Amino acid sequence: MALTVSLVLEDSIAEGLGIAVGDRLTHINGERVRDFVDFIYFEAMPELDMTIVRPDGEEYQVSIEKDETEPLGIAFEGDGVGKCRACVNKCLFCFVDQLPEGMRKSLYFKDDDWRMSFVMGNYVTLTNVPEQEFERILKRKVSPLYISVHATDDEVRAQMLQQPRGRGILDRLRRLKEAGIYFNCQAVICKGYNDGAVLEKTIADLAPLMPNAMSLALVPVGLTGHREGLCPLDILDPKTASDIIDIAEKWQKKLYAEHGTRFVFCADELYIRAHREFPPTEEYEDFSQLEDGVGMVSLFNQDVRETIGAFGRAPRYREASIVTGVDAAPYIERAARLCEAQYGTHIYVYPVVNEFFGHTVTVTGLLTGGDIARALAGKPLGECLLLSNTMLRDRQDTFLDDMTLQELSGTLGVACRPIDPDGYSFVQAFAKNDNL
Numbered sequence: 001m002a003l004t005v006s007l008v009l010e011d012s013i014a015e016g017l018g019i020a021v022g023d024r025l026t027h028i029n030g031e032r033v034r035d036f037v038d039f040i041y042f043e044a045m046p047e048l049d050m051t052i053v054r055p056d057g058e059e060y061q062v063s064i065e066k067d068e069t070e071p072l073g074i075a076f077e078g079d080g081v082g083k084c085r086a087c088v089n090k091c092l093f094c095f096v097d098q099l100p101e102g103m104r105k106s107l108y109f110k111d112d113d114w115r116m117s118f119v120m121g122n123y124v125t126l127t128n129v130p131e132q133e134f135e136r137i138l139k140r141k142v143s144p145l146y147i148s149v150h151a152t153d154d155e156v157r158a159q160m161l162q163q164p165r166g167r168g169i170l171d172r173l174r175r176l177k178e179a180g181i182y183f184n185c186q187a188v189i190c191k192g193y194n195d196g197a198v199l200e201k202t203i204a205d206l207a208p209l210m211p212n213a214m215s216l217a218l219v220p221v222g223l224t225g226h227r228e229g230l231c232p233l234d235i236l237d238p239k240t241a242s243d244i245i246d247i248a249e250k251w252q253k254k255l256y257a258e259h260g261t262r263f264v265f266c267a268d269e270l271y272i273r274a275h276r277e278f279p280p281t282e283e284y285e286d287f288s289q290l291e292d293g294v295g296m297v298s299l300f301n302q303d304v305r306e307t308i309g310a311f312g313r314a315p316r317y318r319e320a321s322i323v324t325g326v327d328a329a330p331y332i333e334r335a336a337r338l339c340e341a342q343y344g345t346h347i348y349v350y351p352v353v354n355e356f357f358g359h360t361v362t363v364t365g366l367l368t369g370g371d372i373a374r375a376l377a378g379k380p381l382g383e384c385l386l387l388s389n390t391m392l393r394d395r396q397d398t399f400l401d402d403m404t405l406q407e408l409s410g411t412l413g414v415a416c417r418p419i420d421p422d423g424y425s426f427v428q429a430f431a432k433n434d435n436l
Contacts, residue, residue: 002026002053003033003076012073017062019052019074026059027051035082037115041140044068087112088128090162092231093190098224100356104402114145121291123148123186126172127165138175144182144214147173151187151194152205160193170205177212186217186292191234195244203251203264210259217289218248219267225358235360241274252283261285267293269363272327293363296421297331303423304335308342311431319382320430321348321414323372325364335423339430347430350376356401364421365390369403373411381414386429389418 002024008014025033028042028050042048048064064072087110091097096110114129114137116122123146129137137145147169151157154167176183187202189195194202199218206213220236227233236244245266252262262285271278281302284295324332329351336347352375354361356368365388372387392398397405397418409416419425 003036003039005074006077007075009073013064013066013070014072014074017064019062019072020054022055024053025050025074025076026053035115036076037118037136037140037142039076043072081113081115084109084111084116085113085128086110087125088163089125089166092160092162092193093188093221093223093233095222095224097230098222098226098357100224100226103400107400114142117146118142118144121146123292125161125163125166126169127161127163134172134175138179138181141179141181143180144184145176146184146186149173149185149187149202149206149216151198152202153194153198156194156198160190173206173209173213177209180212182212182214184215184217184288185213186219186289188219188221189236189244190221191236191240195240196247199244199247203247207251207255207263210255210261210263213263215261215288216264217267217292217294218244218264218270219292219294220269220273222363223358223360225360236270236273238274241270242276245270245274245276265289265294268295268297269293269327297328300335300421300423300426301331304338304427305423307424307427308338311428313343314432315343315345316430316432317345317383319346319348319380320384320386321350321376321379321381322386323350323352323367323376324388325367326351326353326362328364332426335426339427343430345430346382348380348382350379352376364388366400367391368401369399369405369408370401372399373403373408376412381412383415385409385412385414385416386419387416388421390421392418 005019005021005023005025008019008021027033028048033039046066046068050062050064051059052062053059089112094110096108099107111122112124112128114124114126117124125148149169150160152170157169158164158166173183185206187194187199189199203216206216220241221233223233223235248264248266251264255261255263262283265284268278278298281298284298287295287299290296322332322336329349333349336349339345340347352367352371353359354367355371357366392405405416405418417429419429
């Protein structure tokens with residue numbers, strides 16, 4: 001595929017060379033440019049010979065000498081990705097397979113595109129990456145990647161992914177390390193499959209790949225109420241969750257003593273299910289797995305404590321409310337009481353049970369507008385209802401059930417205000433001064 005230019009920055013190298021919107025970049029230094037990964041790789045070189053095709057079909061060559069860090073100043077249509085690559089697995093725990101019917105079509109698309117792993121931090125399995133494409137990853141030094149390992153035991157991984165190509169992940173991870181590529185890992189833990197001895201083996205196999213293997217997140221399987229006809233899976237009970245934490249903590253002590261990093265981290269949901277205290281904030285190190293729900297509560301609590309006095313004492317509201325998932329409710333409640341004491345605002349905290357996906361789904365980000373509207377009907381809401389923007393599509397204004405923020409506001413008769421899911425934004429939402 002050629003890359004079609006959609007933007008040329010003023011006073012850029014590209015503008016000086018006469019490159020224009022609509023031109024197609026086909027080759028650099030004699031190699032075909034397939035997507036933005038190729039472009040980023042070549043753009044970092046000091047000498048470039050580029051083949052470009054005008055909209056009328058005229059082909060011309062340009063040669064460039066520049067600093068390695070100097071950008072060309074162009075962007076491409078569709079961000080230079082082309083068609084997103086679909087997943088070829090049939091994972092026993094696939095969340096998409098557990099979605100209710102009637103949702104917007106895009107939610108049912110299963111992506112597994114390593115290029116999005118590079119750009120967006122999406123987790124991928126690499127099972128749809130043929131050897132030739134994997135060689136390109138190695139050659140282009142694409143780093144860091146986010147890889148769904150789940151288990152290094154070949155048979156267990158193939159069984160969990162329902163994909164024979166699930167075998168061989170450890171060999172590929174070793175090749176990534178040899179190429180100098182860094183990667184974060186995750187394991188979605190399914191009881192009876194990749195916990196216990198299998199999890200011990202997974203950690204033991206990944207540890208020698210450090211420091212290129214940067215971290216391993218252990219995440220409990222998410223199960224909705226829409227699993228008809230799917231493989232029976234159990235929610236992680238308190239004992240199983242506690243056993244997983246024990247395994248992680250044993251390896252954390254060993255790896256920290258040997259390498260100065262704990263490497264393996266448990267998602268917050270495991271501690272909640274096990275009814276165990278979260279580790280101290282410093283034990284999450286650089287919080288590299290926040291998007292996997294690792295350390296979010298600890299960081300939120302720390303941010304609230306550090307921010308609570310930063311905005312003075314002027315309240316934004318006399319009364320306000322906030323909606324949250326069941327898991328986060330105790331921590332939101334605690335933070336709300338601190339803000340209430342600081343600003344004098346009366347704050348209602350409403351945990352909402354997830355009817356749309358099922359009661360087993362307890363995270364805030366999967367709450368829908370319809371569930372919120374039903375749960376809060378007739379409740380005192382104050383001057384404003386606050387909610388995490390993780391509930392909204394692309395953090396815009398549409399919930400997963402396609403209800404809009406405006407529709408929810410009209411139904412409840414109150415202004416609805418989305419905020420970022422961090423402690424700083426939480427405290428600031430109740431303070432009058434926005435400029436600190």
